[in-house]
Amino acid sequence: MINYISHDDGIKILTQLMLEERLIPIFGAGYTKDSPSYSKTVPDGKLCTDLMKNLIKQYVPGMNEEHLSLYDFNETAKRLRKSVPHFVPEKEYTNFFRNYFTNVSLSETKINFLKLPWAYAFTINVDDGIENTNLFNPILPYQNARKNLFNTRFLYKLHGDASYEIKYSQSDNIVFDSDQYTQSLNADNNQSMRENFSTAYKEFNLLFIGCSLKNEPDIKFIYNGIAKERHNTMGIVLRTEKLSQFDADDLEDYGITDVILVKDYDVFYMDFINSVSEQQIQEKIAKYPFYNPSVTCVADEKLKYFSGFRNFDEKENMFYKSNLIINRSCLAEIDESLKTYNLLFIEGRRFAGKTSLLCTVCEREKRRSIYFFPSTTLESTDVILNIIETTQNSLLIFDSNSLSVESYYMLQDVNDILKKNNNSIIVALNQSDNFVSEKTDSDYIILKNIFDNNELTQLEPKINEHALTIRKDKDTNLDYLNIIKNEQGISLTFPLKLPSKYTFNEQILLLLLCVKDKVYSRETNVLKIKYSEIQSFINRMSILVEWIKTSKGEKNTYSAYKLVHNSKNIIMDEIQKLSHEDIIHVILTIVNAFKNGDLNQKRTYREVMQFDTLNQLFGRKKGAGKLIFMVYENLETLLKNDLHFWLQRSKSIYRLVPTNYWKLKTAYSYAKKVYLDSDNETLTTKAALTVSLICSLLYSLEKNNTIRQDFQKEAIELGFQAIFSEYYKQEKRLKNDLNIENSRKNYVDLIQNICSSYVLSPISNASTIRKSRAIIEKLQ
Numbered sequence: 001m002i003n004y005i006s007h008d009d010g011i012k013i014l015t016q017l018m019l020e021e022r023l024i025p026i027f028g029a030g031y032t033k034d035s036p037s038y039s040k041t042v043p044d045g046k047l048c049t050d051l052m053k054n055l056i057k058q059y060v061p062g063m064n065e066e067h068l069s070l071y072d073f074n075e076t077a078k079r080l081r082k083s084v085p086h087f088v089p090e091k092e093y094t095n096f097f098r099n100y101f102t103n104v105s106l107s108e109t110k111i112n113f114l115k116l117p118w119a120y121a122f123t124i125n126v127d128d129g130i131e132n133t134n135l136f137n138p139i140l141p142y143q144n145a146r147k148n149l150f151n152t153r154f155l156y157k158l159h160g161d162a163s164y165e166i167k168y169s170q171s172d173n174i175v176f177d178s179d180q181y182t183q184s185l186n187a188d189n190n191q192s193m194r195e196n197f198s199t200a201y202k203e204f205n206l207l208f209i210g211c212s213l214k215n216e217p218d219i220k221f222i223y224n225g226i227a228k229e230r231h232n233t234m235g236i237v238l239r240t241e242k243l244s245q246f247d248a249d250d251l252e253d254y255g256i257t258d259v260i261l262v263k264d265y266d267v268f269y270m271d272f273i274n275s276v277s278e279q280q281i282q283e284k285i286a287k288y289p290f291y292n293p294s295v296t297c298v299a300d301e302k303l304k305y306f307s308g309f310r311n312f313d314e315k316e317n318m319f320y321k322s323n324l325i326i327n328r329s330c331l332a333e334i335d336e337s338l339k340t341y342n343l344l345f346i347e348g349r350r351f352a353g354k355t356s357l358l359c360t361v362c363e364r365e366k367r368r369s370i371y372f373f374p375s376t377t378l379e380s381t382d383v384i385l386n387i388i389e390t391t392q393n394s395l396l397i398f399d400s401n402s403l404s405v406e407s408y409y410m411l412q413d414v415n416d417i418l419k420k421n422n423n424s425i426i427v428a429l430n431q432s433d434n435f436v437s438e439k440t441d442s443d444y445i446i447l448k449n450i451f452d453n454n455e456l457t458q459l460e461p462k463i464n465e466h467a468l469t470i471r472k473d474k475d476t477n478l479d480y481l482n483i484i485k486n487e488q489g490i491s492l493t494f495p496l497k498l499p500s501k502y503t504f505n506e507q508i509l510l511l512l513l514c515v516k517d518k519v520y521s522r523e524t525n526v527l528k529i530k531y532s533e534i535q536s537f538i539n540r541m542s543i544l545v546e547w548i549k550t551s552k553g554e555k556n557t558y559s560a561y562k563l564v565h566n567s568k569n570i571i572m573d574e575i576q577k578l579s580h581e582d583i584i585h586v587i588l589t590i591v592n593a594f595k596n597g598d599l600n601q602k603r604t605y606r607e608v609m610q611f612d613t614l615n616q617l618f619g620r621k622k623g624a625g626k627l628i629f630m631v632y633e634n635l636e637t638l639l640k641n642d643l644h645f646w647l648q649r650s651k652s653i654y655r656l657v658p659t660n661y662w663k664l665k666t667a668y669s670y671a672k673k674v675y676l677d678s679d680n681e682t683l684t685t686k687a688a689l690t691v692s693l694i695c696s697l698l699y700s701l702e703k704n705n706t707i708r709q710d711f712q713k714e715a716i717e718l719g720f721q722a723i724f725s726e727y728y729k730q731e732k733r734l735k736n737d738l739n740i741e742n743s744r745k746n747y748v749d750l751i752q753n754i755c756s757s758y759v760l761s762p763i764s765n766a767s768t769i770r771k772s773r774a775i776i777e778k779l780q
Contacts (some may be wrong), residue, residue, distance in 0.1 A: 006261060007267075010261075012275070015275045015276050023205050024200045025206075026209065027211075028210040029125055029211075032110075033210065038101075042129065045214070049071075052077060052080045053071070055080060055093075077176035081180075094165070097126070097162040101126055101162035103132075104127045106129050111133050112273050115135060122156045122158055122200070124216065126165070127162055140157050141193055156197065158175065160175050191597065201222060203233065205233045206234070207236045207238075208236065210238075213250070239259050240265075290371065290377075295359060298322060303466070307481055310566045311356065312359070319362065321356070324459070328353065334426070341441070341443040342424045343418065344427070346426060348431065358372070367393070368424075369393065371397070373403075375401045375518070376517055380556040381407045391421065391423065392421045401517045451473065456471060498574065504585070508590060509545075510578075511583075511617075513563065515604070517565065518563065527589070527593050534547060545564065583618070587608055590604070590608050591608065611655065614631060643680075643683060650674070654693060659697075674686075675688055689718070693751070695712070696711075697750070713758070716754065716775065751775060759772050759773060759776075
């Protein structure tokens with residue numbers, strides 16, 4: 001039953017939803033109707049149908065006008081499209097779109113309406129009126145929304161674009177008739193458009209503006225697909241009078257729940273603009289929730305936080321710091337770095353202690369205001385930029401997985417602003433994160449997952465208080481926890497009753513939580529995981545996972561909810577229980593779901609399939625090497641066109657079987673493909689270093705002297721290219737990629753030895769000798 005709301009009450013309701021970032025607009029023909037265009041004015045649906053019929057009458061011989069008069073918009077559009085160019089000249093067809101739907105200018109009132117803080121918007125219009133305001137970046141059908149532009153709001157053009165239709169001859173663009181509707185719903189390269197619209201329909205309140213909602217089969221189809229899973233949200237249309245019962249029934253088929261009876265459409269626009277503006281001034285927008293987080297030290301008698309329970313409480317804006325946490329040695333390095341640089345990256349493997357380190361930084365920092373970004377959030381780029389631009393003497397601290405791809409790119413351009421305002425940024429990275437640009441003026445620190453002597457000395461009296469065994473210098477954080485648990489017999493799992501077996505979709509959620517700390521509802525929708533399954537998972541996992549609302553700043557995630565965990569250590573333990581077959585199936589499903597998505601979805605699937613990720617998650621599992629090889633073997637069909645895949649597969653081989661000649665030859669061919677084919681400077685550099693390392697290994701195994709010399713020379717030439725590249729200007733990054741901290745696999749010695757051997761060789765090239773000496777000196 002449709003609910004009717006008065007003009008004034010409707011303004012109040014919409015204003016509240018807008019300020020809560022729970023309202024998404026969908027613009028229809030009525031919004032741009034009668035706006036001046038290239039040589040006409042924009043028609044509404046009825047007039048557009050008549051205009052198309054006139055073209056058909058003019059050019060199609062023998063057309064039965066009586067039959068034509070019965071055609072609706074979709075049938076008329078289909079008939080027109082099929083008449084071009086056999087009957088209707090293509091020039092007339094393109095002129096139709098040009099004259100009525102391009103160079104559209106909106107009124108000042110409508111432009112101001114678009115200036116409201118919409119997170120993003122959808123439109124079923126093909127005209128260019130909205131994007132001509134430069135307030136939105138248009139995303140077209142069949143483009144998979146890959147144009148992620150920093151600090152830009154997206155306008156998803158569900159039915160295509162007239163300008164594009166005029167300029168390009170490809171058929172996949174305009175969505176006017178029934179065949180095109182069907183195609184748009186099923187095409188793989190329209191996946192992200194469908195996903196975003198479906199998630200918005202399911203989780204947010206939709207305001208249909210200027211939409212009659214007649215003859216929109218794609219919208220009806222998408223609504224029917226999510227109707228049973230739809231949250232308690234509103235579908236709102238604007239009308240000037242009450243509907244007939246038939247019209248009300250038709251609108252319910254589109255998920256419409258409420259009709260706002262406006263006094264006049266332009267009056268509505270003005271009243272809504274004024275209402276939102278007044279509320280923004282009064283509230284000055286809600287204060288950032290994680291400002292100057294407090295730190296509470298706890299005795300941690302049950303080792304809850306020490307063993308990996310999430311130590312930052314979003315609701316309280318508070319860290320809980322275990323009395324077993326020590327001051328890491330790199331704190332002094334951080335202090336020195338921030339005296340010179342305004343941007344600092346701290347890289348560490350999963351469970352290296354990055355969040356605990358950031359907690360200590362927050363505790364020690366007394367001179368600056370702190371803005372903390374937890375790993376369970378993904379703040380929008382415009383919120384981050386606003387803090388950078390409008391505050392002074394501030395420290396922005398990002399935990400791992402808290403920055404979107406767009407925000408990483410934004411960091412390339414803010415150094416001058418940071419310096420001007422005396423602001424600094426610390427970003428924690430996972431080892432597998434590949435989004436740091438070589439063009440960013442920044443410093444780079446590695447957080448080891450083993451303790452040095454000073455750190456072990458600090459730790460000893462603390463662990464004696466808890467009667468824990470002494471930690472050894474070779475123990476990683478996870479090694480030490482496993483020793484306490486398995487050898488000393490101390491329970492590290494706070495009281496939990498966990499499932500003995502997980503459903504397939506629960507296995508997907510476990511892996512994603514382990515990789516990225518949070519799973520947004522948009523991602524669960526893409527993976528076709530139902531809300532009922534998520535609730536069942538939460539109930540079965542006790543307090544280990546939570547389903548919470550996204551914060552106001554996370555509007556660009558297109559999600560109203562997210563799944564978060566409270567202990568990565570326990571999640572990692574649970575993943576170890578999965579069979580090899582299940583792990584492979586889970587990874588394949590995630591990759592297949594996200595491979596055609598936007599940049600953030602691509603980031604997710606690439607992180608899932610990276611060698612470092614697989615090695616960190618499953619390296620201790622029996623048969624880990626075989627499992628990792630099987631993962632890449634099964635991924636080949638899906639990712640054969642992705643150069644990142646071939647580089648990771650190559651890396652897995654030389655890291656796991658460095659003495660197997662024939663497998664190294666295969667790894668060489670994979671890495672060389674990436675080196676030759678990539679047009680991305682960073683990827684080419686990483687491939688060059690990988691080829692160099694593989695050639696160095698092959699050099700030590702090759703029996704044929706001529707081939708051996710070829711491997712030696714290529715190792716030096718590509719090694720020089722990589723080591724002296726822009727990407728490896730930061731020596732700490734180079735040392736990390738060469739595994740300098742790992743004495744068992746120190747590739748620095750490997751490259752230095754091959755260079756030294758070449759310098760002493762009687763048959764050598766002067767240029768290659770110079771490069772060899774430069775490499776030796778650089779790596780000393």
